[in-house]
Amino acid sequence: MATADRNTKLVSARFGNEGAKSLATYESMGGYAVLRKALAMRPEDIATEVKTSNLRGRGGAGFATGVKWGFVPKDAKTVHLVCNADESEPGTCKDRELIYWDPHLLIEGMIISAHALRAQKNYIYIRGEMMREYAVLQKAVEEAYARGYLGKNILGTGITCDLTVHRGAGAYICGEETALLNSLEGLRGQPRLKPPFPAVKGAFGNPTIVNNVETLMNVPFIVDKGGAWFAGLGPGRSGGTRMLCVSGHVNKPGVFELPMTITFRQLIDEVCGGVWKGRKVKAVIPGGVSMPPLDNSDELDVPIEFDALQTDERIKPVMVRPGQQFDLGGGRMLRTMAGSGGVVVMDDQTDIPKATWRIMKFFAHESCGQCTPCREGTGWLEKVSRRVAEGNGKPDDLDLLASIAHGIAGNTICALGDAAAWPMLGFLTKFRADFEAKIKRRAA
């Protein structure tokens, strides 16, 4: 089985082709041919291929898509498929591009997945600020209806598949799948307690699968060439390619579809033309600002793959304070995670305390206010990290920041609290001297 190389392009194959977003061009390039094949397959056979493919959720958690689909109760009468197009994790800019360049691939992936799940009323929840992409997607959905790919009795198969684009209105938290479902139902976007998980009780009380844009766009390739082929493209338990978004201090930032065997150092030096201005790397955020950062050591020689980033021993564990490891639960240590694919590179002249403050400011702004540890804690993290960044920090402030972050993590309904706590602890673990220098300067 051939593994992916840097020229393997699946979901990004039509990037740069302005015409490809029209149905006629998409069809002329073979579009919707896989849908015809899929509709002739039994739903459970499609689900089996997806399970075999080792496709993992591209939104951030990296959970196995086929396993997630398997959580829908077998006797479910009404099932929904919802596409999470609420991309807003800082540093992440792939789903917006994917929708813009290839809306019909997303629609085809959704119809195939909906058939596998026997889901009839399906939705794309798109971020409110993505107005251009909403217009592109809405037009594509209307084209697909007119052509008989969507609606009742699609392509004469007797299968019903409705697809509605639901616009958000500005709230990072709606990328969390249960907050997204509340927003889809016309409520404030506050996360729900789990269990029940959405696959059992999701939108409108029915079993619901929520999948990311990139995840669903990979499904046609799996059905076309087989789950085993897709699994073979990637290393270990991670099938396929990965969309990586590189921003910050590199010469050539961009959005690239790459094999998951590539390391951070290769990505920066060989794909992105190295660090700008001839400088060196100071820190790298591996997959959106929720993820603990890496420093410029052999941490950057780890491949950008889901399991490697959690388990590779070259990545130092996140500490609560020197000598005490952060406990993810059951004694599991936190190194980092692949997250959303948003890689943010910071050069050696970066003001790390200031960068950390900006991340905390974001989470304080986006906390939905439901859980006290997150609502109050993210605000405190923002205030204390700001005074440290501005050179007004007190000697105990680093312990205070760690203590607040540790008090939030694991104590909230959804992962936004952890998303604030992890980078706070991660930056303190790996760049403590940068924070201490700011405080010492004030004392001096």
Add this chain to the structure above:
Amino acid sequence: MSLEFSADAQKKIAALCERYPTKQPVVMAALHLAQKEHGHLSDDALKLVARTLDLPYAHVYGVATFYTMYRREPAGKTTIRMCTNISCMLRNGYEVLAAFEQKLGIKKGDSTTDGRFHLVEEECIAACANAPCAVVGTKYYLDITTEQVGKIIDELKTSPHPESEVV
């Protein structure tokens, strides 16, 4: 004063109501439409949405005040959403925001007195590879330098890209 939706908006709302098991999910789209047609979401605009969808006023108020794109106050026609989050900050996003403030003569969050512009410090708009960036309706401004800000404002004066263009 009691407000109404245009015939076109009423048609859109009725069509959307067919897409969900209840009318409640349509509150998101109805609020976007009310904001388009009445400029901002006044108490009367919220009452209009509540009446149209048979929802309690308190429910509509709760939704309207949770999401940042819904405005309870009037604002300039063109909304410039300038990102200053991490990727933009690392490439001078704050300096570009300051240049917009200076050029428009307002602070972030405010609107110009001629009713033309509304400047917002936005969180990540998912264009990080082209930081610093701003989104204005369906138009993106990418890799912005402080020197380009004047030209961007001039361009938006002739082509305003109000956010309501896609509603």
